[in-house]
Amino acid sequence: xRVFKIIGLVCFLSLVACSKxxxxxxxxxxxxxxxxxxxxxxxxxSGGASxxxxxxxxxxxxxxxxxxxxxxxxxxxxxxxxxxAHLKDDMVEDDSFTIDTTEGKFPVHNIIAKFPGTKDGxxxxxxxxxxxxxxxxxxxxxxxxxxSSSALLLEIANQLRGTKRDGYSVWxxxxxxxxxxxxxxxxxxxxxxxxxxxxxxxxxxTLKKIKAFLLEDMIGDADLNIEHEENSTPWLEDLIYQxxxxxxxxxHFFGRTIPIDDDHLPFVQRGVPSADLIDxxxxxxxxxxxxxxxxxxxLSPKSLEIVGTVTLETVRALDKK
Ligand code: ZN
Numbered sequence: 001x002r003v004f005k006i007i008g009l010v011c012f013l014s015l016v017a018c019s020k021x022x023x024x025x026x027x028x029x030x031x032x033x034x035x036x037x038x039x040x041x042x043x044x045x046s047g048g049a050s051x052x053x054x055x056x057x058x059x060x061x062x063x064x065x066x067x068x069x070x071x072x073x074x075x076x077x078x079x080x081x082x083x084x085a086h087l088k089d090d091m092v093e094d095d096s097f098t099i100d101t102t103e104g105k106f107p108v109h110n111i112i113a114k115f116p117g118t119k120d121g122x123x124x125x126x127x128x129x130x131x132x133x134x135x136x137x138x139x140x141x142x143x144x145x146x147x148s149s150s151a152l153l154l155e156i157a158n159q160l161r162g163t164k165r166d167g168y169s170v171w172x173x174x175x176x177x178x179x180x181x182x183x184x185x186x187x188x189x190x191x192x193x194x195x196x197x198x199x200x201x202x203x204x205x206t207l208k209k210i211k212a213f214l215l216e217d218m219i220g221d222a223d224l225n226i227e228h229e230e231n232s233t234p235w236l237e238d239l240i241y242q243x244x245x246x247x248x249x250x251x252h253f254f255g256r257t258i259p260i261d262d263d264h265l266p267f268v269q270r271g272v273p274s275a276d277l278i279d280x281x282x283x284x285x286x287x288x289x290x291x292x293x294x295x296x297x298x299l300s301p302k303s304l305e306i307v308g309t310v311t312l313e314t315v316r317a318l319d320k321k
Contacts, residue, residue: 001178001217001262002185003280051312052155053305059086059151060220060304064143064296069129070136071177072106079129079150080109083174086154087113090161095200099192101181103133110193111174113157117165121211123315124171126263127153128178128193128217132290135183143296144282145289148220150174152308159312167319168211173197178263183290191263198266212236212318213267213274218289219307221279222300226307228254231261231268232275240275243313249306256281277307 069075095110127149131142153172160170177192201207244253264274282288288298
């Protein structure tokens with residue numbers, strides 16, 4: 001994904017202004033008064049299963065162990081097979097096509113697992129699983145950028161599997177070719193998987209049924225700070241913050257406000273309520289992002305648990321809307 005650096009710098013230099021923006025987007029009722037002791041809800045207040053962060057972290061390690069996973073590589077095929085192996089008992093759809101880039105032609109594979117619900121409508125939860133193509137000849141493994149969120153979705157699948165949902169259908173999307181073919185970020189040669197799928201779902205009428213598109217990206221950082229992302233839909237961001245607050249995790253959410261170009265954009269542009277759950281402060285000044293320093297030692301199972309729990313809480317809140 002790409003951040004608008006100039007605006008980010010303005011935010012950095014104008015922290016007061018950014019805080020005001022954040023406060024405007026966060027309902028006053030969800031902010032505790034100063035000095036109030038926060039009590040964490042330890043059980044699952046909604047009757048669902050609990051997110052298993054140990055298992056999710058094992059998935060991160062197993063994906064990273066495959067090595068660099070840029071499109072067109074043998075390791076990329078291995079991670080496709082790895083995801084499919086975890087979904088063998090689920091309803092899975094593959095969206096496969098070929099892209100023609102300045103680096104050549106590449107096969108692209110979106111993987112969609114569908115968990116039906118009783119309500120008419122779909123909630124999509126997405127993560128890209130490719131690693132950065134321009135870094136293909138380095139030891140770059142994308143532990144946070146690609147692996148953490150893909151593993152998160154595998155554990156969410158565990159939570160959804162086996163019972164009919166009393167709510168909207170949930171579709172988990174492992175999307176492909178998110179990363180730009182060149183660095184610095186090059187818009188026309190990035191977000192291939194979601195751009196293809198958004199157009200396909202617009203053409204076949206699926207898009208109208210999507211109630212929310214929740215994107216997960218770089219959510220494993222041990223120092224977790226999910227951004228208040230400006231391209232996201234304000235009411236959906238509010239719902240996420242309220243869900244985080246219900247679980248006692250709001251201190252990890254929306255500490256700063258920045259716009260980020262990411263996989264949610266093709267859906268935002270088509271009017272689908274969308275949110276990007278992303279921590280783009282990965283190391284001081286985001287120093288680990290798109291470097292060989294994006295490794296397992298920077299991650300924490302607790303961060304996976306926080307984002308997984310808040311995502312599932314948000315899904316339940318959407319069910320009630
Ligand atoms: Zn990336």
